[in-house]
Amino acid sequence: MSLAGRIFKAGPLPDAAGTRRRDTWLTLAACALGGGLLWLAENQAGGYVVHMLTLSGLFVVLAVSYNLINGFTGQFSLEPNAFVACGAYVTALLTISPLEKEASFILEPLIWPLSVIHLPLLPALLIAGLCTALMAFVMGFPVFRVRGDYLAIVTLGFGEVVRVVANNAQSVTNGPLGLKGIAHLTNLWWAWGLAGATLFVVVRLVHSSYGRALKAIREDETAAEAMGINAFWHKMLAFTLSAFFEGMAGGLLAHLITTISPSLFTFFMTFNLLIIIVVGGLGSTTGAVLGAILFTFGGEWLRVVEEPATLFGLDIPGIPGMRMVVFSLILVGVMLFARQGILGRNEFSWRWLLARLGMGRGRA
Amino acid sequence: MSGALLEIEGLSCRFGGLLALDSLDLAVEPGALAGLIGPNGAGKTTCFNLITGRVRPSGGNVRFQGRPLAGLRPSRVNRLGVARTFQNIRLFDDLTVLENVLVGFHGRLKANFLSAILRLPAYAREDRRMHDRGLELLDLVGLGRLGQERASNLAYGQQRLLEIARALATGPRLLLLDEPAAGMNPNETAALARLVRRLRDDMGISVLLIEHDMHFVMNLCESLTVLDHGRVIARGAPREVQSDPAVIEAYLGAGLETAPLEGGHA
Numbered sequence: 001m002s003l004a005g006r007i008f009k010a011g012p013l014p015d016a017a018g019t020r021r022r023d024t025w026l027t028l029a030a031c032a033l034g035g036g037l038l039w040l041a042e043n044q045a046g047g048y049v050v051h052m053l054t055l056s057g058l059f060v061v062l063a064v065s066y067n068l069i070n071g072f073t074g075q076f077s078l079e080p081n082a083f084v085a086c087g088a089y090v091t092a093l094l095t096i097s098p099l100e101k102e103a104s105f106i107l108e109p110l111i112w113p114l115s116v117i118h119l120p121l122l123p124a125l126l127i128a129g130l131c132t133a134l135m136a137f138v139m140g141f142p143v144f145r146v147r148g149d150y151l152a153i154v155t156l157g158f159g160e161v162v163r164v165v166a167n168n169a170q171s172v173t174n175g176p177l178g179l180k181g182i183a184h185l186t187n188l189w190w191a192w193g194l195a196g197a198t199l200f201v202v203v204r205l206v207h208s209s210y211g212r213a214l215k216a217i218r219e220d221e222t223a224a225e226a227m228g229i230n231a232f233w234h235k236m237l238a239f240t241l242s243a244f245f246e247g248m249a250g251g252l253l254a255h256l257i258t259t260i261s262p263s264l265f266t267f268f269m270t271f272n273l274l275i276i277i278v279v280g281g282l283g284s285t286t287g288a289v290l291g292a293i294l295f296t297f298g299g300e301w302l303r304v305v306e307e308p309a310t311l312f313g314l315d316i317p318g319i320p321g322m323r324m325v326v327f328s329l330i331l332v333g334v335m336l337f338a339r340q341g342i343l344g345r346n347e348f349s350w351r352w353l354l355a356r357l358g359m360g361r362g363r364a
Numbered sequence: 365m366s367g368a369l370l371e372i373e374g375l376s377c378r379f380g381g382l383l384a385l386d387s388l389d390l391a392v393e394p395g396a397l398a399g400l401i402g403p404n405g406a407g408k409t410t411c412f413n414l415i416t417g418r419v420r421p422s423g424g425n426v427r428f429q430g431r432p433l434a435g436l437r438p439s440r441v442n443r444l445g446v447a448r449t450f451q452n453i454r455l456f457d458d459l460t461v462l463e464n465v466l467v468g469f470h471g472r473l474k475a476n477f478l479s480a481i482l483r484l485p486a487y488a489r490e491d492r493r494m495h496d497r498g499l500e501l502l503d504l505v506g507l508g509r510l511g512q513e514r515a516s517n518l519a520y521g522q523q524r525l526l527e528i529a530r531a532l533a534t535g536p537r538l539l540l541l542d543e544p545a546a547g548m549n550p551n552e553t554a555a556l557a558r559l560v561r562r563l564r565d566d567m568g569i570s571v572l573l574i575e576h577d578m579h580f581v582m583n584l585c586e587s588l589t590v591l592d593h594g595r596v597i598a599r600g601a602p603r604e605v606q607s608d609p610a611v612i613e614a615y616l617g618a619g620l621e622t623a624p625l626e627g628g629h630a
Contacts, residue, residue: 201481208480209470209491212459216467219456226416226450228442228471228534237477345458 023350031196038188050188054256056296057191061198061249063276063288065242068202070274071283072211073238074218076148077155078270079139082162083243085265086135087128087250089166092179092260093117094124100181107177108170121185125251132247133240140236147221159270166262178261179254186256194252198245203285205241214238218283279334281341286348291341302326369394369538369570370415370446375424377410377594384410386594387424392538397564398572399585399602403614406591408574409451412540416448417441428538443471447536449527451543451574455515462511464526465498468533501529505559521552528559532569539563541573545580553577557584582606590614 041053066080093101093114101110109115119127143154166173173179205211216224217231225231254260272295280291305326308318334342368391377385385407392398400408413419415426417438426433433441447468456464473494475487502508505525510518518526524544531539541560545553557580563569575581581588582602590598590605592614598605605611 204481204483205477208477208483208487209466209473209475209494210477210480212463212467213470215459215463216456216470219458220454222418222438223450223454223456224467225438226418226442226448226454227468227530228439229467230437230439230471 019351026350034192038192042188051256052296052300054186054188054191056293057188057195058186058249058253058256059273059276059292059296060195060289061191061245061252062273063280063292064195064198064202064285065245065249066273067277067280067282067285067288068206068214068242069235069238071277071281071288072206072218073214073235074283075144075235075238076152077143077239078152078267078274079155079159080242080246080273081265081267081269082159083132083136083246084250084253084269085162085166085262086132087247088254088260088265089173089179089250090128090131090247091121091124091251092182092254093172094119094127095121095185095255096179096182104177104180105171105174107175110174111171114172121190121251121255125248128251129244129248132250133244136240136243137236140239144232144235144239156267156270159267163262163265166265173262176262178259178264180259182254182258182260184255184258186252190252191256194245194248199285199289201241201245206285210234210237215283275331277341279331279341281343281345283345284341284343284347286346287341287343290343298327298330299323367394368392369396369429370572371427372411372415373425373427375411375414375426376422377407377414377419378422383594385414385421388591388594388596390589390596392570392572394537394570395564395568396570396572397560397584397586398570399581399588400572400574400591401576401578401581401588402591402597405593406614407594408591409542410594411591412448412542412574415441415540416446439471442534442536445535445537446540447531447534447538448540449524449531449542449544451546453520453523453527455523455526455530457514457516459515460511461507461513461515461518461526462495462498462502464515465501465529465533466494468530469494469497471534498533501532504532504562505529506555521548524548525556525559532563532567536569538570538572541571541575543574543576545575545577553580556580560584 038053042050045053062080062084069075069077093110094117096104097118098116101115139158143151143158146154167176169175206214213224213229213234214237216227216229217234221231257264276291276295277288278291279287279294280289281287302323305322306318306320309316338344370390370392372388372390374387374389375385376383376387388407388411390400390411400411402408410419414421415433417433417436417440421434428441428444428446431444433444433446436444456467459467473490475484475490479487499508499511502511505528507518507522507525507529510522515523515526524547528539528541528544544560545556548556560571560573561584564571573581573585585602588599588602588605589596590608590611597610597614598608600608
């Protein structure tokens with residue numbers, strides 16, 4: 001028997017203390033390796049690649065936290081664009097210098113406390129996360145009175161409300177003009193640091209008694225209630241927690257693209273996130289991560305199909321928009337051949353990887 | 365009636381024009397092994413849904429250990445000590461057998477979600493205890509070796525047992541079993557009867573059950589209440605109820621002389 005095989009000899013319960021310690025070390029090693037790769041990318045790769053890597057980190061945060069409420073708790077909701085917008089606006093309003101604010105609010109001046117506040121990025125992000133979580137908490141009371149399709153419609157409506165408010169609350173958001181001059185502070189470390197924190201919290205939560213309760217609500221809400229689980233408060237927990245991280249990701253997004261306006265936070269953003277988690281596999285954190293990375297880079301790789309090319313002696317002129325056609329075809333393909341998404345509800349585990357490497361055994 | 369574990373007075377439930385339950389009075393004493401029987405559509409499951417807060421009553425009240433249950437959420441009723449199983453099995457299909465039972469412990473978990481995320485000692489201790497107790501409960505119902513199996517992969521009879529284990533995990537004083545023997549073969553039914561008796565004798569859990577298998581009911585229950593069209597038509601010890609003309613009429617229609625409920629399946 002190989003060493004790897006002996007290490008994870010399958011017992012009656014996979015969570016023996018020794019296995020858990022081994023997994024912790026492997027995870028820490030993987031984090032160190034990931035950090036090393038990021039450092040390498042920052043120093044060796046071009047600015048464009050770094051930008052895409054940073055963006056994919058933010059999408060990982062968004063997808064993983066969106067998956068918590070949609071995939072694990074099974075509450076089909078369509079509001080992340082509202083949370084991202086809230087986080088982006090709050091962070092930006094806190095970090096832009098008072099002078100810059102005075103210059104950009106042309107039509108109506110910014111209201112008082114905001115006009116003088118000037119905070120560093122970290123506290124601004126935390127405040128933005130808390131504000132977004134608070135918004136989710138308040139929104140949860142009316143929203144979780146309904147389920148299923150109705151929930152989707154109600155949350156979709158809230159997403160639009162936030163955008164409309166951003167468009168019209170001139171003295172806070174500067175209306176359609178948006179906020180300019182946001183410092184470019186988001187780098188690889190911020191994005192992937194937040195991604196790591198989100199993954200830590202979500203994975204730990206999902207693998208705890210609370211995670212089991214959330215999945216129980218997804219599987220059968222009536223039975224979960226009958227077993228003493230207050231479905232409303234557990235949905236609130238998942239919703240608020242995902243809003244907290246989505247808000248912070250919004251803040252980092254604002255500091256990556258440096259200009260925000262309400263038109264950035266349309267339903268299209270939610271739609272993209274939905275594609276990511278559905279293609280990755282609803283209810284799989286690994287799937288959400290994979291989906292987010294594939295989506296961010298896939299869009300760029302597919303630019304190839306828009307360039308003029310010579311195929312079998314045929315000159316094909318570049319067709320703008322061809323990318324979206326190919327993208328749609330891939331999407332249809334995934335839904336035809338892997339209806340549960342790439343990973344279904346499976347998760348990456350060290351047990352599985354070691355089995356693959358050491359024994360060539362199947363999924364553990 | 366004072367001293368009863370569960371007291372139901374004048375409980376009614378109306379669905380549109382249908383009076384599903386018509387001022388039901390029922391008391392379950394501590395340590396009781398009581399049965400609720402009646403033809404299909406008599407209002408038995410509705411009665412369970414009213415007790416557990418899944419359906420709001422149109423009138424009357426339910427008290428558990430002297431405490432009114434009116435208007436409480438099902439999860440609240442459960443945490444007060446009333447657990448149930450479902451007639452049409454409602455397991456968490458995508459979770460493992462053990463996880464299904466562990467979900468039952470969650471309602472009484474003391475550690476908050478932050479402590480669970482950070483795996484603080486308080487949570488870790490509770491989690492370990494839940495696992496140990498969960499395995500014990502699976503052993504108790506005879507599913508000890510199937511803990512890592514997906515719940516939906518279990519055979520029908522095993523799924524019913526898992527529902528009981530999950531209900532037990534919530535730490536009930538009163539267990540409501542909705543047709544626990546449905547779909548079981550005679551061997552499984554006999555084992556189930558032994559299990560239910562053990563729950564009462566060894567664990568001190570009072571049981572109120574709905575069942576159509578008359579052999580099972582007559583041998584297990586110590587008192588019966590018979591419903592028909594939402595009304596109580598008879599109550600008493602199994603022997604008395606069995607020969608009650610009103611009961612025979614409800615089950616088989618008028619004009620029969622013999623006692624058809626003797627033994628056998630209804």
